[in-house]
Amino acid sequence: MRRDSPMSVPTQPGGIEDGGASLFDEAPKAAAFERVPPQDLEAEQCVLGGMLLSKDAIGEVNETGIDSTAYYRPAHGAIHSAIMAMYGKGEPVDPITVADYLTKTGDLDRAGGAPYLHTLVQTVPTAANAVYYAGIVKERAQLRRLVEAGTRIAQLGYAADGEVSEIVNAAQAEMQSAVQLTAGAGQERVQWVDDMLEDYLVSMDAPPPTRLPLPYTDLQAMLPMEPGDLVVVAARPAIGKSVVLLDIARHVAIEHRMTALVSSMEMSRPQLMERIIAAEARVPLHRVKDRHYENDDRKRIHDAALRIGGAPMVVDDGPAATVVQLRSRLRWLQAQDRLPAVLIVDYLQIMKASGKRGQNRTGEVDEISRGLKELGAEFGVIVIAAAQLNREVEKREDKKPMMADLRESGSIEADANAVILLHRPDAYDKEHERAGEMDLIIGKNRQGPTGTVTVAFQGHYARARNLGTGF
Incomplete structure (x- = not known):
């Protein structure tokens, strides 16, 4: 299944094919060089179908860390958001209740309508593999992020706007952001002891941290x-x-x-x-x-x-x-x-x-x-x-x-x-x-x-x- 507006990528440098003619001598005959970003719609459907079948599957999928932005198809992201909102409130989750929730939020049509929710349940025979499918969805989302970072880096290079050192720094920032997403990051938990010492010395004369008030x-x-x-x-x-x-x-x-x-x-x-x-x-x-x-x-x-x-x-x-x-x-x-x-x-x-x-x-x-x-x-x-x-x-x-x-x-x-x-x-x-x-x-x-x-x-x-x- 392909998106209506797939991403285009350049082919040969300078627009020259192997035969020597310019790619721009005539209109492209077909979208031979168009590529769809990494995605697996069947895995997305199986994740959502499992979540609609089992409350335990919702929790297990949530534990993998994926959210609505991990889905390639926006309708799937809307359904995921609705399921998690209902689950967080302790409300029952099934195709009927989710359809009712999406109707109240005005998102039912965007999510594909009530029949599509039942289709999702029929797509997956059991909720037991929901975490496995969620892993696939997460991996595809991470790959898309890498593609996006690469595209931005290419745009920075072609634009040549600014000093080369600034462009290199911007490109490194893009790639670092993508790497952190794919690796799970966690770098915000790491700090040099010199920085820790500085933080402490600055806070020495500050009011003491707020403690939890206790009744005794x-x-x-x-x-x-x-x-x-x-x-x-x-x-x-x-x-x-x-x-x-x-x-x-x-x-x-x-x-x-x-x-x-x-x-x-x-x-x-x-x-x-x-x-x-x-x-x-x-x-x-x-x-x-x-x-x-x-x-x-x-x-x-x-x-x-x-x-x-x-x-x-x-x-x-x-x-x-x-x-x-x-x-x-x-x-x-x-x-x-x-x-x-x-x-x-x-x-x-x-x-x-x-x-x-x-x-x-x-x-x-x-x-x-x-x-x-x-x-x-x-x-x-x-x-x-x-x-x-x-x-x-x-x-x-x-x-x-x-x-x-x-x-x-x-x-x-x-x-x-x-x-x-x-x-x-x-x-x-x-x-x-x-x-x-x-x-x-x-x-x-x-x-x-x-x-x-x-x-x-x-x-x-x-x-x-x-x-x-x-x-």
Whole structure:
């Protein structure tokens, strides 16, 4: 299949054919020297067909790094953009829903119409090879970029506009740009130590970097969180992992109006909203759930709703999220210029791994842990993930957790910048003298000291507070 306006390239120097006659003695008899840029329309169709067939294929294709600009046919690029936009919002993707989306955006005709979407699905027998086809599409896009760079370099040479040294520099820039695209670049991560030193000396008297605001004062002082950090909050079930994570999300989004993305595989969006209301309104959670209000509960909820309204918090309650899906959510927010300050994951061990053959559960958890760490570095966001501790905690007399209790993976401890272990004495002894207190044991901290921060645990409000702050 050829484009309507293929690219033309020069043939013999000086316009002379082998027979000695000028190419311009008469009109060209045929487009013998026209060439179509590198492309594979069938591979493009198979990629899109696979994405329309399988949600997993969407994530896997997205992981290859291709976007709408990688497609030779503009209609295919429009379809890819629609699929990724819907996938990023957690909406179902199939030929009917994509056609509806394209209709609303006014792009359906440009994408070839609704029947073409069904044709794409029929083109590919299975979604299993979508990544392979995506590799072909990516390679063709890279080759086209090289062709474009070569064409521009040829134009620079023929134009002879400026000093030769300037033309050479411009040509080198074109080729370097193409090479970076094909090689995956990554050179922006490399810097000479002299430049690093200069950056530091210049910043010595600047204000300190902005830290993530935390709801607990003593924790904020001991554990400065910076973009790219992976922080793990670990505990046995029903100790308070979700409470701490939601406290942080509320504090960041509601109190400080910074964007927070919450991926909850433990609770649905309505359940999370009930907890947010209970914590913000100081209305017992059971009354919020049962809709059994007393005294001034309704006024408290109304006042809380005014504070919550407009808070930049995004909640994803999809079951068994994958690192690929979280990356898609972040890219979706990044495209809207609303990249979160923090990504909160509840919880790590129920995330879904890539499903590589022969990989045991420990290997899967290691993969997830590394993936979360890479997400933080890639997008410059803080990742805070809950993790489950093993039963060894309950065999000890004091029930205090240790770093070695991290379940199913030693990689979690290695990957994390900080690990917070939660301990509540009254979870095991309701009459304990420290009932109502929760210890946040900082077992690892690359940014500062280790130690213990104690807060007041108000489980009936689904929240924890600084000690001594009262109601």
